[in-house]
Amino acid sequence: MADSSFDVVSKVDRQEVDNALNQAGKELSQRYDFRGTNSSIDWSGEEKIVISSDSEERALAGLEVFKEKLIRRDISLKAFDAGEPVGSGKTFKITGELVQGIDSEHAKKISKKIRDEGPKGVKAQIQGDELRVSSKKRDDLQAIIALLKGEDFGIALQFVNYR
Secondary structure, three states: OOOEEEEEEOOOOHHHHHHHHHHHHHHHHHOHHHOOOOOEEEEEOOOEEEEEEOOHHHHHHHHHHHHHHHHHOOOOHHHEEEOOOEEEOOEEEEEEEEOOOOOHHHHHHHHHHHHHHOOOOOEEEEEOOEEEEEEOOHHHHHHHHHHHHHOOOOOOOEEEOOO
16 A cells, blocks of 8 residues: 655645735725825735835734734735834835745754654655655544644645645
């Protein structure tokens, strides 16, 4: 019998993020406390999001609105890394970035956790920006998923290609 396996990835559905961004932009344009503050939220390239406003407080409030919309769309806040408000002239900007892929440092932490605390006979291989976990027993793979869900690695993890 062949080994069962699954992949541990850190990916974000760009369409869902775009929907959350559009909802947040609509709310910024319609809410009373954002009137007259020139608050906006836009894409800046493929992975960056810029929130701008006339005051630092309104920029931070715009960030909170966007985070709220991400949560409603089941996107982990670990997948969005927001910077500090930066003032330039009369506007304040917050630049945030979508975090995708598992870098080698996090991949090593995850595979070490699997080796140390997981059931015997479970193998973890680093493949680019994802991790393949394989075992002869499917129950062991279920235990690994539960183990990884219970641990905080600082990045959003998804489990795909379970076979």
